[in-house]
Amino acid sequence: MLLQIKNLHASIQGKEILKGVNLEVNRGEVHAIMGPNGTGKSTLASVIAGRDIYEVTAGEVVFNSLNLLDMPVEQRAREGIFLGFQYPVEIPGVSISNFLRTALNDIRKYKGLEPMPATEFLAKMEEKKKLVEIHSKLTNRSVNEGFSGGEKKKNEIFQMAMLEPILSILDETDSGLDIDALRIVAGGVNSLRSEKNATIVITHYQRLLEYIVPDFVHVLYEGRIIKSGGKELALELEEKGYDWLKNGG
Amino acid sequence: MILSDITNFDQIFRENLKTIGRRDTEIVSEYRADALNHLLRLGLPTSSNERWRNTDISKALQTDYSIFFEDFQDQLKPEDYFTCEVAGLDTWLITLLNGWYTFKNSPLRILPSGTIIGSLSRAMVECPELVENHLGKAADNSENAFTAMNSAFATDGFFIYVPDGVEVTKTIQMVNVVSHTDPIFVQTRNLVILGKNSKLRLAHCDDSHNHNPGFTNSVTEIIMAENSNLDHYKLQNINDHSTLINNTYIHQEAGSKCTTNALSLHGGFIRNEIFVKLNGRESSVDVYGLYLMDKKQAVDNYVFIDHAAADCTSTEMFKGILDDYAHAVFNGHILVRKDSQRTIAYQSNRNILLTDKAQINSKPFLEIYADDVKCSHGATVGQLDTNAMFYLRSRGISEDNARLLLMYAFAAEIINKISIESLRDRLDDMVKKRLRGELSICDQCVLHCKTPDKPIEFEIDLSKV
Numbered sequence A: 001m002l003l004q005i006k007n008l009h010a011s012i013q014g015k016e017i018l019k020g021v022n023l024e025v026n027r028g029e030v031h032a033i034m035g036p037n038g039t040g041k042s043t044l045a046s047v048i049a050g051r052d053i054y055e056v057t058a059g060e061v062v063f064n065s066l067n068l069l070d071m072p073v074e075q076r077a078r079e080g081i082f083l084g085f086q087y088p089v090e091i092p093g094v095s096i097s098n099f100l101r102t103a104l105n106d107i108r109k110y111k112g113l114e115p116m117p118a119t120e121f122l123a124k125m126e127e128k129k130k131l132v133e134i135h136s137k138l139t140n141r142s143v144n145e146g147f148s149g150g151e152k153k154k155n156e157i158f159q160m161a162m163l164e165p166i167l168s169i170l171d172e173t174d175s176g177l178d179i180d181a182l183r184i185v186a187g188g189v190n191s192l193r194s195e196k197n198a199t200i201v202i203t204h205y206q207r208l209l210e211y212i213v214p215d216f217v218h219v220l221y222e223g224r225i226i227k228s229g230g231k232e233l234a235l236e237l238e239e240k241g242y243d244w245l246k247n248g249g
Numbered sequence B: 001m002i003l004s005d006i007t008n009f010d011q012i013f014r015e016n017l018k019t020i021g022r023r024d025t026e027i028v029s030e031y032r033a034d035a036l037n038h039l040l041r042l043g044l045p046t047s048s049n050e051r052w053r054n055t056d057i058s059k060a061l062q063t064d065y066s067i068f069f070e071d072f073q074d075q076l077k078p079e080d081y082f083t084c085e086v087a088g089l090d091t092w093l094i095t096l097l098n099g100w101y102t103f104k105n106s107p108l109r110i111l112p113s114g115t116i117i118g119s120l121s122r123a124m125v126e127c128p129e130l131v132e133n134h135l136g137k138a139a140d141n142s143e144n145a146f147t148a149m150n151s152a153f154a155t156d157g158f159f160i161y162v163p164d165g166v167e168v169t170k171t172i173q174m175v176n177v178v179s180h181t182d183p184i185f186v187q188t189r190n191l192v193i194l195g196k197n198s199k200l201r202l203a204h205c206d207d208s209h210n211h212n213p214g215f216t217n218s219v220t221e222i223i224m225a226e227n228s229n230l231d232h233y234k235l236q237n238i239n240d241h242s243t244l245i246n247n248t249y250i251h252q253e254a255g256s257k258c259t260t261n262a263l264s265l266h267g268g269f270i271r272n273e274i275f276v277k278l279n280g281r282e283s284s285v286d287v288y289g290l291y292l293m294d295k296k297q298a299v300d301n302y303v304f305i306d307h308a309a310a311d312c313t314s315t316e317m318f319k320g321i322l323d324d325y326a327h328a329v330f331n332g333h334i335l336v337r338k339d340s341q342r343t344i345a346y347q348s349n350r351n352i353l354l355t356d357k358a359q360i361n362s363k364p365f366l367e368i369y370a371d372d373v374k375c376s377h378g379a380t381v382g383q384l385d386t387n388a389m390f391y392l393r394s395r396g397i398s399e400d401n402a403r404l405l406l407m408y409a410f411a412a413e414i415i416n417k418i419s420i421e422s423l424r425d426r427l428d429d430m431v432k433k434r435l436r437g438e439l440s441i442c443d444q445c446v447l448h449c450k451t452p453d454k455p456i457e458f459e460i461d462l463s464k465v
């Protein structure tokens, strides 16, 4: 098993957001997490990635036989966790290429590898830019600074392509994308799928799941996963909303 | 000599007048005597002085310094101190060692265009009328004790004259190195004259070469005629025991355009005072500054912009990163006189404090008597953005590198203002080194230094925050 979350409780400023989440993800799988606004989807993603503003009060997260909750943020990333942010952060003055080069080389250092030669790095950038059809000009700019909503989301997928993680958690990567961009982003995600890695997509819309077809769909509701099913669950949710699940589905 | 005892100055002046004023013309000699009177009247600043309220200079004033009124260093080989080469930057290099022009026996360099580059003491002999017409035109001895002291005692410094209509294509690099076996007090006086429609790029560096205390009290006057254009850079990289007072006076006539950018990378105590008088219509000045201080280092920037004519623009942007117990002061005074309509004046001072012991005092002071004025000012003090830190680290970047990236990004805004590409690259490199804690004082100025041991003694401690 790649990821196992057991009875995860997390709170922020004394307010409990996650109230016992259980989730298992195997290599090669795609999981979708859906649920109403404010139920803790982004919180779950952030806790897995290691954001320290959340306090984990109970439970465990095991990734690749490692206890994730003991690790600092960067080590989780180096072990293969990638979070596609719902709200990517603007970092004026840090160019995307400098940012990614630092990231790649820090990851390589962790794995005992030499820094990637500049030419190899540039070639990799070119290759991955094509994958997400990102404008060349964009990567010379500061990270996310002044990017449109859609450009920011594409940039997340571009980073994912560059870092080649084992588990990608994509938090509403589809929101704000036009139809063409949605297809490109989904195409990017699909082309990076393999037997070795896994993806968790957080979304409000069934439409994304037509492009990135999930093996499992989970409903997170008030800090708990209250229902899991196959891809047809997403269709049902689209039709009926969440109310019918309130009393335990 | 102990500087804090003001009566010392009177005595020393009288005892050494023959030496100090040996090249003075009558006018310059009167100027000196007048400056001494101002100094004695003003006394040296203490923290009860409004302009020195947040800065304590008393310790530096209590050190016992040697003062020399004659060049004492005939035996020194300048090549040992200025082994300079800037990749891709072709410069006219002029150098002062402990305040003395190092090629003192060579005449002033007069370029085919009529541009004069050399030492002030030499210029007093060879072109006295140029010196007399400009010395003291911008600097004000009546309000500033250190300027008055400099006017009374300084005997050498840089002299640059650019005739009307001449564009000096090479950058002129002025380097002042302080290096002496015991504490030394150095006063340098620089005079830069730009004729109408002339153009000049100037890099001004203050460095130490060893770890002995030094005190430099430097005054630079820059006189800019109509439509002249100046790009001015100051790089300050002196040791932790040294004090640098750098008073720059810029007088601008109509249509002139000046950019001045001060990068303070190391120093026990650095005080930069910049006085700009926008004296003619449609003149503009950009005053930028970046300071990266740690340990008990202190930097104090005082900027006074006098909008004395209509339709002028001034932009001030100062940024700083402070670690450990470092202390920074920023005072920005903008004066818009009654008839200076359509003035545009911007001012900003932004700071990152890496510890809760680091300290910044930032104070804008706007004095506006005209009614058609666009003016803005702002000061911020903050830590590194935690959202950005998380974002960077979530990509596998170490905490140290994430901090470096953010600190560098913060500093880059000022570095990017440097319009000379090769200089920008070099300073960019120095700032990165500084942030990594790898910059020693031997990475002097924009020069490469041959000194074998390069102690890495100064660093911003990345384990903090």
Ligand SMILES: Nc1ncnc2c1ncn2[C@@H]1O[C@H](COP(=O)(O)OP(=O)(O)OP(=O)(O)O)[C@@H](O)[C@H]1O
Binding pocket: A012, A013, A015, A017, A035, A036, A037, A038, A039, A040, A041, A042, A043, A044, A086
């Ligand atoms: N910094 C914070 N301080 C206080 N409450 C917070 C903070 N961050 C999140 N919350 C609260 O935690 C709850 C869960 O937020 P979260 O962002 O995880 O929801 P979500 O399921 O991702 O919602 P959406 O679908 O709108 O993205 C919300 O009620 C939110 O207001």
Ligand SMILES: [Mg+2]
Binding pocket: A041, A042, A043, A086, A171, A172
């Ligand atoms: Mg969310």
